[in-house]
Amino acid sequence: xxxxxxxxxxxxxxxxxxxxxxxxxxxxxxxxxxxxxxxxxxxxxxxxxxxxxxxxxxxxxxxxxxxxxxxxxxxxxxxxxxxxxxxxxxxxxxxxxxxxxxxxxxxxxxxxxxxxxxxxxxxxxxxxx
Amino acid sequence: xxxxxxxxxxxxxxxxxxxxxxxxxxxxxxxxxxxxxxxxxxxxxxxxxxxxxxxxxxxxxxxxxxxxxxxxxxxxxxxxxxxxxxxxxxxxxxxxxxxxxxxxxxxxxxxxxxxxxxxxxxxxxxxxxxxxxxxxxxxxxxxxxxxxxxxxxxxxxxxxxxxxxxxxxxxxxxxxxxxxxxxxxxxxxxxxxxxxxxxxxxxxxxx
Numbered sequence: 001x002x003x004x005x006x007x008x009x010x011x012x013x014x015x016x017x018x019x020x021x022x023x024x025x026x027x028x029x030x031x032x033x034x035x036x037x038x039x040x041x042x043x044x045x046x047x048x049x050x051x052x053x054x055x056x057x058x059x060x061x062x063x064x065x066x067x068x069x070x071x072x073x074x075x076x077x078x079x080x081x082x083x084x085x086x087x088x089x090x091x092x093x094x095x096x097x098x099x100x101x102x103x104x105x106x107x108x109x110x111x112x113x114x115x116x117x118x119x120x121x122x123x124x125x126x127x128x129x
Numbered sequence: 130x131x132x133x134x135x136x137x138x139x140x141x142x143x144x145x146x147x148x149x150x151x152x153x154x155x156x157x158x159x160x161x162x163x164x165x166x167x168x169x170x171x172x173x174x175x176x177x178x179x180x181x182x183x184x185x186x187x188x189x190x191x192x193x194x195x196x197x198x199x200x201x202x203x204x205x206x207x208x209x210x211x212x213x214x215x216x217x218x219x220x221x222x223x224x225x226x227x228x229x230x231x232x233x234x235x236x237x238x239x240x241x242x243x244x245x246x247x248x249x250x251x252x253x254x255x256x257x258x259x260x261x262x263x264x265x266x267x268x269x270x271x272x273x274x275x276x277x278x279x280x281x282x283x284x285x286x287x288x289x290x291x292x293x294x295x296x297x298x299x300x301x302x303x304x305x306x307x308x309x310x311x312x313x314x315x316x317x318x319x320x321x322x323x324x325x326x327x328x329x330x331x332x333x334x335x336x
Contacts, residue, residue: 039292040229040300043307047225053199055219 072124076116083112153292160204160230161192161287164280167203167223168196172210174237174270181273191280200226205283207276208262211239211246212253214319218311224260225308230300232287234279235262238269245269258323260309 036042052058090097090105119125142150149155170178182188182196197203200223212220224233235256238244246252256262263286264279271279290298299305309327312319 041303043229045225045308047222047308047311048228050226053201053226055223057222 069127072119076119076124079112079115083109156292157288157290161284163195164191164193164205164232164283164287165195165197165203166193166205166207167200167227168198169223170209171212171216172237172239174209174240177270177273178207178209178236178276181276186273186277188277188280191277191284193280200224201228203227204230205232205234206260207234207236208240208256209236210270211244212256214251214253214314217253217256217259217319218313220256221259221309221311225311229307230290230298231307232263232283233260234264234266234276234283236266236276236279237271238267241265241267253319258328259312261327 086105086108139150142148149158170176180186182194188194193205204227206220206224206227208220224231233256235241239246239252240256243249243252243254247254264282266275266279268275292298292301300307309324310321312321314320
């Protein structure tokens with residue numbers, strides 16, 4: 001009975017914690033507000049209130065649209081980029097290759113060339129539609 | 130406030146453990162030890178400014194190492210280098226976007242007067258034509274020690290600024306402007322070539 005009256009409730013620390021957590025940001029903000037209110041006159045202006053903080057005036061719209069065609073270009077570029085990685089060791093070892101390996105790489109190339117022709121005929125390489 | 134308190138009484142109070150006697154003192158102490166400069170350099174002076182901020186000269190000793198990339202968070206503009214006429218409108222605009230109180234250090238011969246390029250067609254003959262400058266540093270370029278000296282001069286200036294009374298600091302007065310007109314390109318030069326409210330060069334009298 002005596003112990004429970006002297007030791008504080010264990011949840012009391014959460015109350016203290018919440019109080020400090022609220023005071024810590026709110027007190028400086030309140031002090032800054034009071035300072036502005038009683039000492040410093042506000043001096044707003046067109047440039048000071050401008051959204052964009054830069055020496056240069058912003059030009060045009062922020063909502064710029066990119067053509068979705070760009071996405072197709074990227075994927076095709078990525079495919080042929082990977083193809084180039086395969087082609088370099090093939091070109092380096094070209095003279096010492098057996099016939100089977102040579103035919104295998106030709107099949108690989110043929111597949112990609114087919115893909116290129118297909119993309120071309122679908123109009124994927126056309127930038128402006 | 131305590132501008133009337135003399136130095137002897139102040140040191141006597143400090144011996145007794147009383148260090149802060151007025152709001153103004155506390156406010157200015159805080160301000161002068163946390164001057165955040167705007168992070169931008171224009172020419173070779175900027176290299177000296179970078180050296181000042183780096184470990185050897187260590188601007189952090191004066192509380193000025195926090196170079197801000199945004200004018201909204203900056204207290205001090207160090208105009209470090211040649212201000213071309215192409216760059217001058219941008220600098221004035223950046224100065225306008227800084228919140229009060231704001232200060233300007235004009236670093237080096239070019240920022241003061243155009244320096245070696247004064248006779249050229251494309252260099253502004255001193256940034257004080259468009260924005261008020263607090264401290265000028267001569268030199269081409271000034272050494273980091275000179276920039277530190279300018280920084281200390283600025284701290285002294287901030288320390289002397291009054292919060293109240295008729296001679297209070299300009300940024301506390303309602304009628305003092307915080308923004309200055311941005312010059313634009315005219316046919317031959319920036320228009321206007323100088324802000325007439327701000328730029329009062331000493332008249333040379335030849336006899």
